[in-house]
Amino acid sequence: ILNVEQSPQSLHVQEGDSTNFTCSFPSSNFYALHWYRWETAKSPEALFVMTLNGDEKKKGRISATLNTKEGYSYLYIKGSQPEDSATYLCAFRGTASKLTFGTGTRLQVTL
Amino acid sequence: GAGVSQSPSNKVTEKGKDVELRCDPISGHTALYWYRQSLGQGLEFLIYFQGNSAPDKSGLPSDRFSAERTGGSVSTLTIQRTQQEDSAVYLCASSLRTDRYTFGSGTRLTVV
Numbered sequence: 001i002l003n004v005e006q007s008p009q010s011l012h013v014q015e016g017d018s019t020n021f022t023c024s025f026p027s028s029n030f031y032a033l034h035w036y037r038w039e040t041a042k043s044p045e046a047l048f049v050m051t052l053n054g055d056e057k058k059k060g061r062i063s064a065t066l067n068t069k070e071g072y073s074y075l076y077i078k079g080s081q082p083e084d085s086a087t088y089l090c091a092f093r094g095t096a097s098k099l100t101f102g103t104g105t106r107l108q109v110t111l
Numbered sequence: 112g113a114g115v116s117q118s119p120s121n122k123v124t125e126k127g128k129d130v131e132l133r134c135d136p137i138s139g140h141t142a143l144y145w146y147r148q149s150l151g152q153g154l155e156f157l158i159y160f161q162g163n164s165a166p167d168k169s170g171l172p173s174d175r176f177s178a179e180r181t182g183g184s185v186s187t188l189t190i191q192r193t194q195q196e197d198s199a200v201y202l203c204a205s206s207l208r209t210d211r212y213t214f215g216s217g218t219r220l221t222v223v
Contacts, residue, residue: 034212036212036214042216043114043213044154045214046211046212089153089154096167097142097167098156098167099144100156102153103153104153
């Protein structure tokens with residue numbers, strides 16, 4: 001059974017705060033690490049697909065880093081806004097083609 | 112289509128009844144996945160179809176669950192003799208091979 005863990009489980013920040021979450025995954029048989037954002041009553045939306053150790057990706061105020069040797073990825077949000085409120089999911093892809101998801105970090109941003 | 116379409120969006124069924132959930136993936140996407148999220152749990156893999164290959168059924172929780180994908184496009188997930196623990200949001204996703212997933216909006220299944 002693959003272990004993909006995310007922390008914290010939930011997070012409550014003020015508008016304008018910067019924040020980050022962690023995803024840990026197996027460091028062996030790594031193929032890709034995905035990040036998704038899942039807003040209530042909507043479909044999960046792909047943020048990043050990361051494949052190379054040391055990779056950094058950025059999309060607006062959101063960025064992510066990847067360390068495949070130690071098995072972790074960080075997702076950063078700079079200057080959080082209320083519309084960033086969502087559950088952020090990471091998913092590991094190893095040699096099997098399916099993704100194994102973490103349980104997510106629920107972010108709430110208030111004014 | 113433009114996105115992944117799932118139907119119904121909500122389904123309430125009585126314990127013991129059979130249900131069918133439908134997924135219409137993005138045209139041309141060769142891979143199709145079913146996941147579910149039970150209350151308080153993460154996304155749980157159920158089954159994966161890739162082209163004409165035999166599906167990966169390793170995540171199906173019991174033999175009451177089955178899925179098929181006809182003509183490499185539409186997929187139907189069938190749950191026979193539903194139980195209360197089957198209540199969950201069932202999500203379908205499609206992708207080009209193993210690229211990022213595009214998810215549907217899900218079917219919320221409630222077994223009463």
